Amino acid sequence: MNLALDNEARAILAGNDRGGYTVPTAGLYPYQWNWDSIFAAMGFAEHDRARAWAEIETLFSGQWPNGMVPHILFHKVDPSYFPGPDIWGGVGPLPSSGISQPPVAATFIRCLYEQDKALGAAHVRALIPRLTDWHRWFITWRGEGGAICVSHPWETGRDNAPDWDAPFAAIEPVGVEEYRRRDTTHVVEDERPRSYEYDRYLYLVKLGRESGWDEAHIKADSPFRVADPTMTFILLRANRDLLALAREFGAPTDEIEGWIAAIGAGAERLWNPEIGAYDCLDIRSGQHSGVISNASFLSWYGGLHDDRMLAHFERIRGLTRFGVPSADPGHPAYEPRRYWRGPVWAMMNWLIAMGLDEAGHGDLAEALRLNTGEMIATGGFAEYFDPRDGTPAGGRNFTWTAAVWLAWAS
Ligand code: 9YW
Secondary structure (H helix, E strand, O other), X not given: OOHHHHHHHHHHHHHHEOOOOEOOEOOOEOOEEHHHHHHHHHHHHOOOHHHHHHHHHHHHOOOOOOOOOOOEEOOOOOOOOOOOHHHXXXXXXXXXXXXXXXXXXXXXXXXXXXXOHHHHHHHHXXXXXXXXXXXXXXXXXXXXXXXXXXXXXXXXXXXXXXXXXXXXHOOOOOOOOOOOOOHHHHOOHHHOOOHHHHHHHHHHHHHHHHOOOOHHHHHHHOOOOEEOHHHHHHHHHHHHHHHHHHHHHOOOOHHHHHHHHHHHHHHHHHEEOOOOEEOXXXXXXXXXXXXXXXXXXXXXXXXXXXXXXXXXXXXHHOOOOOOOEOEOOOOOOOOOOOOOOOOEOHHHHHHHHHXXXXXXXXXXXXXXXXXXXXXXXXXXXXXXXXXXXXOEEOOOOOHHHHHHHHHHHO
């Protein structure tokens, strides 16, 4: 317990509250992000459950007719962020991006509901069909033999992970209009993706926008189609939680049961026998990425209790003072302060620990929780942290770090 940090965390949530939705941090990310909002809701739930449900409902108000829930909703245009709504050209009910983000929603909607069933019931009843439509969108447009792909690195939420290095090397970003990044006006360049990556991010956005976000076209023709542990394990888990809710509310369950079986089997496609670990599989080239990331350790969260990742977990936890680094410190691509190429992300630790605990590794889960709490106490409510010493990196006064503190790490 640390009352000063609790108060600071609540003040961060309040300061980032824009009325019905929360921005991850002012300046750097001035809009509503998908999975950030779900974590924000869990932080709000510690003192205001009605506000938690409002956060989630605002997110779903941006759901597209095809079921997709966008990764960014641009409620109010703010020039401090690039690329904005004009570059994305989203085709949903609100100005938005054209891709999604890891579907943690069903899992935490279930948690919120369990906290207060009387308050949650009406919200859950209305959200079940929306969650089902969203999950069907993933299966239809991102499914590859049960493994779940992304059409853009931003869709995984792990923007510049080394997993994208090989697929990006095969892309020549021709025809990208001149642009000016805003992120490096808020955060030092060494903690952000390189321009090489931004050129390719924008190239993929341009392809999607020019197709009118036609998913059949993107599935068939995009040069970037990578099956990813973040999406696969998180969707697998989300479907189990959606199934539990559907059963309780008398909603249809057959389709969801089919998805669980398909992804449960398809997750094996992410197993890379060469390194003996889960990693990414580039569908276009057939190559695995060969990198153990923090997403590799979401297999337990996904419900796969095979423990094949355990030795890697213990080895990697032994390499840095704070874990879990977003890339294996033993890999040549590791950069301890550069965004998703090494730093620790508190909300990823929460997901990893949830899975460890459920798989019977409560001791490891508790050690990770204490380590995460100490990291936040050391570095503050930063976007991410240097694994060597817990020094803060990226944005400050960060919503999901504050929320994770309140809901789990404190
Ligand atoms: C960007 C908001 C988002 C997260 C992502 C993270 C980052 C946005 O910030 O992406 O413009 O780089 O990678 O996971 O949702 O916190």
